[in-house]
Structure formats: C-alpha cells, structure tokens
Amino acid sequence: MAKFENPVIKELLERYRRIWSLEHAMSLMGWDEETYMPSQGVVERATAMAELRTLYQELITSDQFVSLVERASKQEGLNEYERGVVRVLTREITILKKIPPSLNYELTKTSQEAFIAWREAKAKSDFQMFRPYLEKIVELNRQMAEKLGYEENPYDALLDLHEEGLRTRDVRGVFSVLEPAMKRVLDRVTSEGYFSSPSPLEETKYEEAAMRRVNEAVLSLLGYPTDRARLDVSPHPFTINMGVNDVRITTRYEGFDFKRSLFSVVHEFGHATYELQIDPELDMTPIGTGASLGVHEGQSRFWENVVGRTLSFVKVIRPILDRELGFTRAYSD
Amino acid sequence: MAKFENPVIKELLERYRRIWSLEHAMSLMGWDEETYMPSQGVVERATAMAELRTLYQELITSDQFVSLVERASKQEGLNEYERGVVRVLTREITILKKIPPSLNYELTKTSQEAFIAWREAKAKSDFQMFRPYLEKIVELNRQMAEKLGYEENPYDALLDLHEEGLRTRDVRGVFSVLEPAMKRVLDRVTSEGYFSSPSPLEETKYEEAAMRRVNEAVLSLLGYPTDRARLDVSPHPFTINMGVNDVRITTRYEGFDFKRSLFSVVHEFGHATYELQIDPELDMTPIGTGASLGVHEGQSRFWENVVGRTLSFVKVIRPILDRELGFTRAYSD
The missing domain is CATH 3.30.2010 (Zincin-like)
Structure with a gap:
C-alpha cells in the first residue's frame, strides 16, 4: 500500500517539493564549503546560504503553505506517515514563525563565515582567531532562545531544535547519574595506577x-x-x-x-x-x-x-x- | 567612485541578491552533478534543479521585482554599470515571461537526467542509450523556440539565449565565407598529400x-x-x-x-x-x-x-x- 494516499497530503507534498529543494541545495552548499570550496568563496557562499535560508523560512511560513498544512491536519483517517508529515511541518512552521528573518539571516551568514575562520584557527592552533566569531554566534543564539521561548532555561529552546522536547533539566538528570559513577571508576583507576599503555x-x-x-x-x-x-x-x-x-x-x-x-x-x-x-x-x-x-x-x-x-x-x-x-x-x- | 550609487539601483541589487543566490546554488548543483554526485542521486538533483529553476523564474518575474526594475529604468543619470543592471535584468525578465513554468521545469529536469544517461552512454559508446533523452530535449527546445518567438528561424530564438541578437542568418554568413576557404585549403592538402605525421x-x-x-x-x-x-x-x-x-x-x-x-x-x-x-x-x-x-x-x-x-x-x-x-x-x- 502506498504511504501517501490522502489527496490533501499529496497536494501538500507536491508543494513541499520546492521547500525540500532549497534544503537540498543548502545541504550541498554546506558539504561543499567544508570539502572543496575555495577559501575566498566564503562571502559569496555565506550570503547565498543566508538568502536561501530566509527564502526557505518565507516559503514554509507563507499563508498559502500554512493553510494547506492546516487543511491537511484536519483530514480524517490519515495514516501514520501522513500524520508524521503534518506533525513535522507544523513543528517547523511553529519554530520558524517565532524567528525574525533578520536574525535567521545573520546567524546563518555568521555561521558560514565562522567555519572558514575556525578552519584557519584550527590549523594554526590559535583560538583568538576564532573567538570573535564564537562570541557573535553565542550572542545570536541567546537572541534565538529568547525568540523561541522556554519555560526553565534558555538552552531548552536551542536543545529542542536538535532533540525535540529534551530539556536542560533532563540532560542534568543524565549527567547527575553518570558523573559520580564515572568519578568512582576514575578514582579507582588513579589509586590503583591501572592504565592501559599507549600503543x-x-x-x-x-x-x-x-x-x-x-x-x-x-x-x-x-x-x-x-x-x-x-x-x-x-x-x-x-x-x-x-x-x-x-x-x-x-x-x-x-x-x-x-x-x-x-x-x-x-x-x-x-x-x-x-x-x-x-x-x-x-x-x-x-x-x-x-x-x-x-x-x-x-x-x-x-x-x-x-x-x-x-x-x-x-x-x-x-x-x-x-x-x-x-x-x-x-x-x- | 563606487559603481552603484543610485538609491533605486541599490535597492534593486539588494533584492536581486536572493535571485542571485538561487543562481549560485544551481551552479554548484550543476558542478557537483558532473564531478562528485553519486549516480543514483540524479532524480533528487534533477527535481531540485527544476524546482529552483522555476522558483528563480517566479521571483524574477514577480510583479514586485518587475516594477522595481521598471522604476530603476526610469531613473535619470544612471551610469553605465547601473544601466547595464537594468538592461540585463529587463532582458532576463522578458525571456522568462515568455516561457511557461511547466516547460521550464520539464526542460530543466530532462537535461539533468540526460546528463547521467549521456555519461553512461559515452562510457559504453552506445548512442542508443542517450537517444531518447536527446530527442526529448530537442522537442522541448522546439517548444521553447515557439514560446520565445523569432522572425526568421526557430533556432534564432535559442541562439539569442547564448549570444544576444545573433541569428542563424549571421552564422550562415560566417560559414559561407569560411567553408569554401577551408575547402580550398583541404583540397590542396589532399592533392599534394601534405599531412603532418602523427607524433x-x-x-x-x-x-x-x-x-x-x-x-x-x-x-x-x-x-x-x-x-x-x-x-x-x-x-x-x-x-x-x-x-x-x-x-x-x-x-x-x-x-x-x-x-x-x-x-x-x-x-x-x-x-x-x-x-x-x-x-x-x-x-x-x-x-x-x-x-x-x-x-x-x-x-x-x-x-x-x-x-x-x-x-x-x-x-x-x-x-x-x-x-x-x-x-x-x-x-x-
């Protein structure tokens, strides 16, 4: 049985193809920047990436597309794939509606430019070369967190972008178990002088x-x-x-x-x-x-x-x- | 002196950056397809290219952008760079307004898919593998020529895309001089048996x-x-x-x-x-x-x-x- 049968979902996927194509292009641009792009191409690449990232945002949050997603969400009897499409798009739209395009643009452009600076700093083991970029990225991400909103911790807003629903509190919970246990292992290793010798x-x-x-x-x-x-x-x-x-x-x-x-x-x-x-x-x-x-x-x-x-x-x-x-x-x- | 000073031109270039970014992405996608792309990625790439090509068409022929170009064209005292911007954009808009997006989409997608078929056919010296793609491309280009319009010869419409204003008649004029002259050289070479020997x-x-x-x-x-x-x-x-x-x-x-x-x-x-x-x-x-x-x-x-x-x-x-x-x-x- 085909995974997508509902006609509204099919129309939605048809329209989504353009948005996916921007994602496809940006993935390639990201891959190329880290592998083959000549270093002086960075401003062009960063500009293009920021433009396409905001174009993506504009298309996916456009009234036309959003109302199609809403129409799809109200369909009866969607299968789990179809419900997945609606769920993922709704989440993406909700997130992107909160972010000002200018912030999206600046963070994208800065991140791209930062990569080339980072690569050079790494090659020279010189953190100071990368520092201003990192500071700017942190500052822009703080702004992003405020725009996205959170209940307990600003980082929750950012964590959610990578791991839906995970909170700083959850991560602390994991580490509060791991840390003392690992420390016990480390203490024993240290006190008994039991190290594997380097090969x-x-x-x-x-x-x-x-x-x-x-x-x-x-x-x-x-x-x-x-x-x-x-x-x-x-x-x-x-x-x-x-x-x-x-x-x-x-x-x-x-x-x-x-x-x-x-x-x-x-x-x-x-x-x-x-x-x-x-x-x-x-x-x-x-x-x-x-x-x-x-x-x-x-x-x-x-x-x-x-x-x-x-x-x-x-x-x-x-x-x-x-x-x-x-x-x-x-x-x- | 800066090349772009007129405020309307500056606004136009600012808006154009998004259109340029699509061009940038498509250039990279084209480069990648011919150099590094895994062969099975062809349908994804062809789809993305066709989507972005029509998105480009939509943006550059949008009422908003076209009216900005028109406003720019009416500015007094533009320098030659500024006039160049208006001229090139006006030409691009005129061309893209004549082409149905569906034809643009199909020709782009077919050309991308044809490349992979051509590469395989070339490796195997098997023209038949490539033939159906070539036939479809020729047919779509015939349609393109009709949409673009021409005075004398359908090929004039296509020639103009690569060399502005050049007509089939002009090319014939060049060859009508070159051909007999080259034939005279060839005849003499043949009759005198004067060939450079292969190294x-x-x-x-x-x-x-x-x-x-x-x-x-x-x-x-x-x-x-x-x-x-x-x-x-x-x-x-x-x-x-x-x-x-x-x-x-x-x-x-x-x-x-x-x-x-x-x-x-x-x-x-x-x-x-x-x-x-x-x-x-x-x-x-x-x-x-x-x-x-x-x-x-x-x-x-x-x-x-x-x-x-x-x-x-x-x-x-x-x-x-x-x-x-x-x-x-x-x-x-």
Whole structure:
C-alpha cells in the first residue's frame, strides 16, 4: 500500500517539493564549503546560504503553505506517515514563525563565515582567531532562545531544535547519574595506577593514499553503496544527506594513528547508513530524514563502538590493514 | 567612485541578491552533478534543479521585482554599470515571461537526467542509450523556440539565449565565407598529400596522478589562484562560476595523449580567467559574469591556441613535462 494516499497530503507534498529543494541545495552548499570550496568563496557562499535560508523560512511560513498544512491536519483517517508529515511541518512552521528573518539571516551568514575562520584557527592552533566569531554566534543564539521561548532555561529552546522536547533539566538528570559513577571508576583507576599503555601504533605514520584505500575497503566491506554515497575529506568528520540516494561522509587524515581516521569513517558510516536505509518512498518529503540528533548519534556510536572497537571487527579488517598499511603486520590481533 | 550609487539601483541589487543566490546554488548543483554526485542521486538533483529553476523564474518575474526594475529604468543619470543592471535584468525578465513554468521545469529536469544517461552512454559508446533523452530535449527546445518567438528561424530564438541578437542568418554568413576557404585549403592538402605525421606522443600512456601534477603546475605557472578557483575531473571539461571568488574548471584523464588533458586545462583556464578578472564590485549582481558564450569562447581559445599551441609556451612548460611525465625527455622542443 502506498504511504501517501490522502489527496490533501499529496497536494501538500507536491508543494513541499520546492521547500525540500532549497534544503537540498543548502545541504550541498554546506558539504561543499567544508570539502572543496575555495577559501575566498566564503562571502559569496555565506550570503547565498543566508538568502536561501530566509527564502526557505518565507516559503514554509507563507499563508498559502500554512493553510494547506492546516487543511491537511484536519483530514480524517490519515495514516501514520501522513500524520508524521503534518506533525513535522507544523513543528517547523511553529519554530520558524517565532524567528525574525533578520536574525535567521545573520546567524546563518555568521555561521558560514565562522567555519572558514575556525578552519584557519584550527590549523594554526590559535583560538583568538576564532573567538570573535564564537562570541557573535553565542550572542545570536541567546537572541534565538529568547525568540523561541522556554519555560526553565534558555538552552531548552536551542536543545529542542536538535532533540525535540529534551530539556536542560533532563540532560542534568543524565549527567547527575553518570558523573559520580564515572568519578568512582576514575578514582579507582588513579589509586590503583591501572592504565592501559599507549600503543606504538598511535604514533606510527601512514601515507594518506594508503589510508584512503583502507577506509574505502572497510566501507566496501560494510556495504557502503558508492552509487548513493561518498567519502571525502574535511577538517572535522561529518555526514550530510542531500536525499535518500545521496548521502556523504567525510574523514580526516592526520598522517599518524590510523585508527583516528578509520573509526571516524566507521562512526560516520553509522550516520550514513541510518539515512541510506530510509524508505525511498519518503524521499523528498518532510519525514525523509533522521528523527533527531540523539537517534543519529545512537546509530553512529553503535557502529563505531559496539561494532568497530571489537576484536571480531579487527580480525575482519586485519587483511586490509596488513595489505595497505603494512606496518600492522608486526602486531598480533 | 563606487559603481552603484543610485538609491533605486541599490535597492534593486539588494533584492536581486536572493535571485542571485538561487543562481549560485544551481551552479554548484550543476558542478557537483558532473564531478562528485553519486549516480543514483540524479532524480533528487534533477527535481531540485527544476524546482529552483522555476522558483528563480517566479521571483524574477514577480510583479514586485518587475516594477522595481521598471522604476530603476526610469531613473535619470544612471551610469553605465547601473544601466547595464537594468538592461540585463529587463532582458532576463522578458525571456522568462515568455516561457511557461511547466516547460521550464520539464526542460530543466530532462537535461539533468540526460546528463547521467549521456555519461553512461559515452562510457559504453552506445548512442542508443542517450537517444531518447536527446530527442526529448530537442522537442522541448522546439517548444521553447515557439514560446520565445523569432522572425526568421526557430533556432534564432535559442541562439539569442547564448549570444544576444545573433541569428542563424549571421552564422550562415560566417560559414559561407569560411567553408569554401577551408575547402580550398583541404583540397590542396589532399592533392599534394601534405599531412603532418602523427607524433608517437599521441599514443604514449601517462599516469593520471603525474598528469594531474602537470596540470596543476601549469595552472600555477599561469597564475591560477587556488584560493578562488579549483581544478576537478569530469567526462567533458567545463568552467563554471559560483561568483567572482569561486570559479571552477575541469579536465579529463584518458590515460594517453597528454596534450588532450593539458590543452583542455589551458582552454578552461581562459574561461576561468575571464570570470576571475571581473571587478569584485560587480560580484553578486546581474552584470557580475561573462557577457556571452562567444566572448567566453574567445578567451578560452586565445589561451588554448594563441598562447598554448606555440613553441614559446612549450619551452616554458617543458621542465614540468620532463619532471612529471619523464617520457617527454626523449623529444626535442
């Protein structure tokens, strides 16, 4: 049975395609800024991103679109996918109606410009270069929180953007259990002097081309579909999706400690797999992407830690490491 | 003196920035489709491109924007840059008002999908794979010509899109002189049996990585600014500009006859240089890009043929070829 059958929902999805297309373009622009864009292109990119972000806001909060969403919400007998479409769009509209377009514009533009400054500051290990951008971003986010509104803590408004309904209080609740427990473990480790010794592998240098072949071979082993997905390089690894059939991950090559590059690939593979396994019928709809940052991170860490950091996994990828890097041959599993 | 001083023109450029941003995004989407996009992403990309192309059309032909352009056109004492802005926008609006959005949508979507089909057909040397796409594109362009209107020949309407005012009749006029003259040369060459013999270099194989270093070194020698420009790989070389500070060229690596890769780089360098030398003050305005396809091709062929295919140029790049390819050392200049 088709997921979308209600005629009003179908009309809504048809109209939404234009809004989705802006999202698609902005995802690509974000990916490109972190991977291939020439550095001097930053003002053009930041301007275009801010313009399209506010255009997106204008289209999705337009009277015409909002009334169509309202009409859809009043339909009888919607299935769970159709209700999902209405729910996600209603939430997005509610959020974007609270944010002044000028603030949206400024925060978008500043964030884009900040990335290039951050990259340079990172390369030079010079926090002062990045500081003014960070201060401005924090200030703009404070304004954002006030506009969005909150009950207890300004950060609740921002947290909700990434993890619907999560509050600072909830996060504190989690950490209030974790922190003392971890401290007990740490105390015992310290008092008993029980540390794992660093492996010489953490200092062993590798050739970038060889390491890239390792990453590609591991992804191939994991079933990463190269006709729907890519692996590129960026200063900080990330995953981004342009749609169900175009998902891209990145890693970095520091030239030593190969597991840092490898595990970031396995981590991002987890994010990517989540997006790649979304039902193609949901592609280009408001419910055609991951549910939240938390669910996403659950996927990525599952692959990185539960699968990746095991002896079984090492045994499987061992032949790749030995073949491409060579120096691993001197070590037992 | 600033190029834009009239307040109505300034307001117009401010409003135009959103339209420019869509153009920026579509340029990047086009570049990405030909260079890095995973092949299965084609339907998403084609859909997004068609949506944004029609959104662009809607914004630039909106009553609000059109009346602002009209108001600008009636201003007294505009300088030549300001008049240029009005002229270019008026032309764009006139063209886009004639095209039905549905035709614009279909032609854009078909062209995007056709690219992926063409790439596969090219790789397999199988014209039949591409034929239905080409037929549809021709048919849609015929419709486009009828909508745009023409006096003598349907192709005049399409020619005008690339070279303002040029007619089929003019092109025939050029060829009616060139053709018999070239035929005379050809006849003499044939009757006297005077052919240049093929060089064994045309069959000599090269390593892609070495050839890439050649291309990069030659671009560096020519002053190609890597903080504002890129070189990538695509099945057919092209140049595209996202703005004055982000211009990208491509080449291809067939693995033999190194001059094919090299001269396409020099050719595209000509296109790129034209865009890179545009006054930064014109960036993100309607007059911030090349004037026409003809002027563009004049730039690229100047670099490829007048500069590139000379003994002087070969002497300058010779050390690069000898160092990276090696096999050129066996030849005299």
